[in-house]
Amino acid sequence: MRSLLVLLLVAGAAHAGGAPDPEALEHLVKQDCGSCHGLTLKGGLGPDIRPEAISHFDAETLSEVVLDGIPGTAMPPWRPLMSEAEAAWIAEYLLTGEHP
């Protein structure tokens, strides 16, 4: 319970103000998505998620994958840590390689 509370507090920082913070999210993509997908996102234990590798996804589907993960795989749900707007920002960023 205690760790859940801390989790919410930490997540709260990312939610502050409601609008996605591009710098914080880019940092999260590189460093934390990068834990599995590689710092350059070309893949590691998780697959390549550079734009050319994921072009078959639309932004909405990708955003759902980020929020809810892929059950049965190592991809975790990020919903406890971010808002839907933030997941949508990340989906767009991954698909285009640029800040939305």
Add this chain to the structure above:
Amino acid sequence: MKRLFAPVLMSMASIAAADTIVATGDLGLVVERAEGSLLLVDQSERAAIGRIEGLGDLSHASLVYSPDERFAFVFGRDGGLSKVDIVEQEVVARVMQAGNSIGGAISDDGTLVAVSNYEPGGVRVFDTETLEMVADIPTGSKTIGLVDAPGRRFVFTTWDEGETWIADFSAGDPAITKVVGMGANPYDALITSDGRTYITGLFGQDGLTALDLWDATPEPTPVLPGYGRGQEDLPVYKMPHLEGWAKAAGEFVLPAVGHHQVLWVDATTLEETGRTDTHGQPVFAMARPDGRQVWVNFAHPLNDTIQVIDTVSKEIVHEFKPGPAVLHMEFTPRGHEVWISVRDAGKVMIYDTQTFEKLREVEADSPSGIFFTARAHRTGL
């Protein structure tokens, strides 16, 4: 050592030349992951004494040392294998040996260095003198948990198939023994310092699997099967590491996966002896060299914290927040101090392990792994 002899002779004529002798026993390297550099550090001085650049993508990089503690073999995520001379502070050889790598090991005799690769999946083995490839062992799978074992052997495991392979180089060309049925999605492995027990952690199911490498035909032995039974799995935002495994007072201390616990296992019987609830998903659970304490760091988003567990009571005796993104810890060889990389603070922090007092901060650029040269003399590191 032989190479140092010439400067010693010359120094007889000039005492100043003694400055050119570099003893490496208390040195170490810190991976600076963003810029692809290594920070050379001195444990006794508690200071950085140099920087070696040009090593490519060092996210998730690790390294091993030659037996003379002069050369480091650095395994980059981008498939780069670099040989670094820490006396001259320069890269002396470098090959791009694969597209995507995860770690490496050096043979007990120091003549072979092996790299495990995600892409193409398998292990490649190189001559430590020249970095020429001497063996290519494709596994058809992402390959993890590569360690050295006594008898010029390497042991590694496949993520996709759940097989452990033992590659024996004692007769030159490798003889491969495959052990199937290690379990679903092994994510990392450890070998005990006596080289006898190899344990792989499983992501795809609750539990670990052990092999007795002293057995002529090792059989998979389940360890803590179904340890999370009855509990919902929590999301894992970073895979734990087993390489920095802890063995303390006759027990293994292992991170759980999907549960905020470390698990205690009797090293002889492999039966559970306890659990300690932790602050978050453990990433490293590392024993201080004397085995009296285990230090634990955690996955995102709880990665600003460290907990210290007393191995006699199995209780948390100290908790503190070094700063944002604590990635790695390395103890001095006798355990009186610990160096901790705090990536987003851009610092390595040094603590006294008895008083928990912070002794020094060393500036570093996105520091991750810390590797002291004493690893040269440890099986599995």
